[in-house]
Amino acid sequence: MYRPLSRVLGLALLTSCVVSCSKNEVAPTVAPTAAPRTADATATRDSHLALGNPSGATTNSANYWNYLVSKPQYAMSYHRDRGTPNWVSWHLSSAWLGSTPRQDNFAPDNSLPTGWYRVSSTSYTGSGFDRGHQCPSADRTGSVADNSATFLMSNMIPQAPNNNQRTWASLENYCRTLVDAGNELYIICGSYGKGGTGSNGYATTLDAGRVTVPARVWKVIVVLPNGSGDATRVTTGTRVIAINTPNDNSLSTTWGSYRTTVDAIESATGYDLLSAVSASVQSVVEARVDSGPTS
Ligand code: MN
Ligand code: MN
Secondary structure (H helix, E strand, O other): OHHHHHHHHHHHHHHHHHHHOOOOOOOOOOOOOOOOOHHHHHOOOOOOOOOOOOOOOEOOOOOOOOEEEEOOOOEEEEEOOOOEEEEEEEEEOHHHOOOOOOOOOOEOOOOOOOOOOOOOOOOOOOOOOEEEEOOOHHHOOOOHHHHHHOOEHHHEEEEOHHHHHHHHHHHHHHHHHHHHOOEEEEEEEEEEOOOEEEOOEEEOEEOOOOEEOOOEEEEEEEEEEOOOOHHHHOOOOOEEEEEEEEOEOOOOOOHHHHEOOHHHHHHHHOOOOOOOOOHHHHHHHOOOOOOOOOO
């Protein structure tokens, strides 16, 4: 219950300020001893592509391998014939977090172009792979609409259960602790290659070939203190976490052991990540392997 408590504390501080700062009151001469939760006071919902569009995805459906899907909750490049996103990018700050419970309402994404196969809630059934959220349910708890958007099947990849439920989940939880500490994050994750090992063994596709099982699952996280003008605030000192994991049920549960460079992910995928950040800053932060805490 860490988050609800902290949010209540933030509200309490705000309320006390409203009361003590109302007219006819003498302005306090001493700052409160407890620092205000700047996370809640200054957090906003920012553009999911503020740091760039990694593959130059557009809404031209002729480009069925790199089709831009832009929603209030996240943006992605979708690949019609893989039946999965190539990458999903989203902003995370406390402004996205509330108390909406997990909806579990997996559904086809009917925003995809007419005539495209819509992966359904049962496309993965019995496969030995999880419906692995890219933008996680727990990152979008501000409303039922926000949380439901994460359950669209366009936001899923076939992910080995131990990857999804252990390694990946622990990194997702860590990201939210960074938000609790007053940061906003830009998160881009994706997958590539073909063939993974789930709880029923190796597979290359599901749903009669309409969904590709990726071989690798990667994620890049840019950590900034809450603020505005985010792309220009990324400096050579900004923490950037990049991981690249095998889509294999036997992987390590420790996400930190999969840390790599953004440059390595760019080489493997052909994308330009963080392209809205100045080239000189990219060259430094994209070449560095994160060595920060993992919990
Ligand atoms: Mn911001
Ligand atoms: Mn780059």
